[in-house]
Amino acid sequence: MSEILLDSQAFFHNLTYISKYLHTHSTSTKLALVLKDNAYGHGLREIASLAREFGVQDVFVKTYDEAQVVREFFSSITILYGEPKGALAPNMAIAINNKEILHSLTFGSKVELKVNTGMNRNGINPSELEEYITLITQNGLQLFGVFTHNGYGDDLGNDFKIGCENFENIKTAVLHICKKLGIEKPRFHGLNSSGTLRSQTITDDLVRVGIGAYGYLQSDATPQIAHALKPVASLWADRISSKILPKGTKIGYGGKSVLQEESMVSTYDIGYGDGFPRINEHTKLYTACGKRILPRTSMDCFSCVSDAPRICVFNNVMPIAQAFNTISYEVLTHLSPFIKRTIVRK
Numbered sequence: 001m002s003e004i005l006l007d008s009q010a011f012f013h014n015l016t017y018i019s020k021y022l023h024t025h026s027t028s029t030k031l032a033l034v035l036k037d038n039a040y041g042h043g044l045r046e047i048a049s050l051a052r053e054f055g056v057q058d059v060f061v062k063t064y065d066e067a068q069v070v071r072e073f074f075s076s077i078t079i080l081y082g083e084p085k086g087a088l089a090p091n092m093a094i095a096i097n098n099k100e101i102l103h104s105l106t107f108g109s110k111v112e113l114k115v116n117t118g119m120n121r122n123g124i125n126p127s128e129l130e131e132y133i134t135l136i137t138q139n140g141l142q143l144f145g146v147f148t149h150n151g152y153g154d155d156l157g158n159d160f161k162i163g164c165e166n167f168e169n170i171k172t173a174v175l176h177i178c179k180k181l182g183i184e185k186p187r188f189h190g191l192n193s194s195g196t197l198r199s200q201t202i203t204d205d206l207v208r209v210g211i212g213a214y215g216y217l218q219s220d221a222t223p224q225i226a227h228a229l230k231p232v233a234s235l236w237a238d239r240i241s242s243k244i245l246p247k248g249t250k251i252g253y254g255g256k257s258v259l260q261e262e263s264m265v266s267t268y269d270i271g272y273g274d275g276f277p278r279i280n281e282h283t284k285l286y287t288a289c290g291k292r293i294l295p296r297t298s299m300d301c302f303s304c305v306s307d308a309p310r311i312c313v314f315n316n317v318m319p320i321a322q323a324f325n326t327i328s329y330e331v332l333t334h335l336s337p338f339i340k341r342t343i344v345r346k
Helices: 008-025 036-040 044-054 064-069 100-104 126-138 159-181 318-323 328-333
Strands: 003-007 030-034 058-061 076-079 092-096 110-114 142-147 187-189 206-209 233-245 263-268 302-305 310-314 340-344
Touching: 003 008, 003 044, 008 030, 008 044, 008 206, 036 044, 036 328, 044 058, 044 064, 044 340, 064 076, 092 100, 092 142, 110 126, 126 142, 126 159, 142 159, 159 187, 187 206, 318 328
Parallel strands: 003 340, 030 058, 030 206, 058 076, 076 092, 092 110, 110 142, 142 187
Antiparallel strands: 003 233, 233 263, 233 310, 263 302
16 A cells, blocks of 8 residues: 655754754754654654654644644643633643633643744734733633744845844843743744744744654755754555556546557555645646656556556655645645655664
8 A cells, every 4th residue: 555654863953053053053052853744744753752762852743633642742731722621731742823712721731822023824923922821821721931933034135134133132021021920931943944944043942843853944044954954754555556558548527638659657655635635637747756646646546657566656745736736735735645655864
């Protein structure tokens, strides 16, 4: 059956590279790993085990269910979305974007307050800081962190710098409020992979590394760094059947692929039902070894001119992302969780 192979050496290389950069541009900032959405499609449990082996202590997940999967792996797990289905374990915190959730949490729960610094997606307004921190304290909750998401790390404009400056002002305001209320200083974090790797001075307590850990960085600001990272995941498909077919034979739905010569054609067990993009007659896409994936692909399989028993569909998703005018994140996170993930140690 189809399988996603996870290159442990590539993963450790990426974390080592980013860690070295971080240590060069900061004195005490920690590297935290983003594991949301099934570890960007790589497999939550598998990547969590590798991250723990590397020494990662702090992670971010999407939901309470994801937090439960990795609860034994890390000292700090922050849930970015939704409400917990039960009490939070001592090593868990939940992100706060609205007041309603504050009233549903049990006494002593850890929270991380998200603040909008210019992306205008999630997060409270800076003018609401004192109101929210006071509510958190009154509800018997622990302000574990205050964070933002600087959404301009990939771009060359001035918005990234403005976002960083806004967060510095927020940090100053938070410290003043905490002193006023007599509560401990929370941890601060606002940078993702691209934001981290373009910053010359990093003063936050941690950075949230996501796509960079998995080998990609689609950033106009740091193109040279993107080439230093190594893709972790490769997708493999197994042969279902093979046929020697004459010139002129039509292949697949609508017969859009027509053989130009007699060929050995095989079908392989990956399709759009597995989260791989549907390839039609307007898209040219090739396997890692250069075999064209013949349109139209099916829900559970695709065809190509090959007789190999197993074929590497991709070892780098960028050609696929470019073919479909999207980003590496989308291709990776769409991969079905039912595809087997296997860690490879070389």
